[in-house]
Amino acid sequence: MLFAGTNGYQGRGGLPEYVQSVKVGIGKEDGMRLENLIPYQKALMDKIPHGHKIKDEHMGSVVAVLGLMEEGHEYLNSIGVKAWRANPQPREEQLEELTDMLFFYLELVILSGFSVDEVEIEYKRKHAVNMDRYKRAEQNDYGWDTRGQKEGL
């Protein structure tokens, strides 16, 4: 169950001290009321200088990423990843969904201003990085992964 508050908080590593000093009144003893979180979220949103407005020049990329996400979900559905709907679609329909993703990816490449050559070079660079990571993982070496090592996260 999602809850926030100073009393009974059981999240990762406890709350920072400055947060503990704030009585938010939505701890376990008060019951979880989502509406009590709304003022907190509104205060946070007021700090966003552009008010969540997306610049016109970014809208095409936003729509393309949404399309890529949608097609990714359609592809996953087509191969039957849902436990409650596990029958895969015919292969030709899976191929269509997989290809639908490519449309949006190529749209993103065009909108980004990067050339296909730049993407290819970057792909090969990142491929080498990822291969190195797998190679190190085989040796149980995850030294490159520093996630979770910062305090207060």
Ligand SMILES: [Mg+2]
């Ligand atoms: Mg589709």
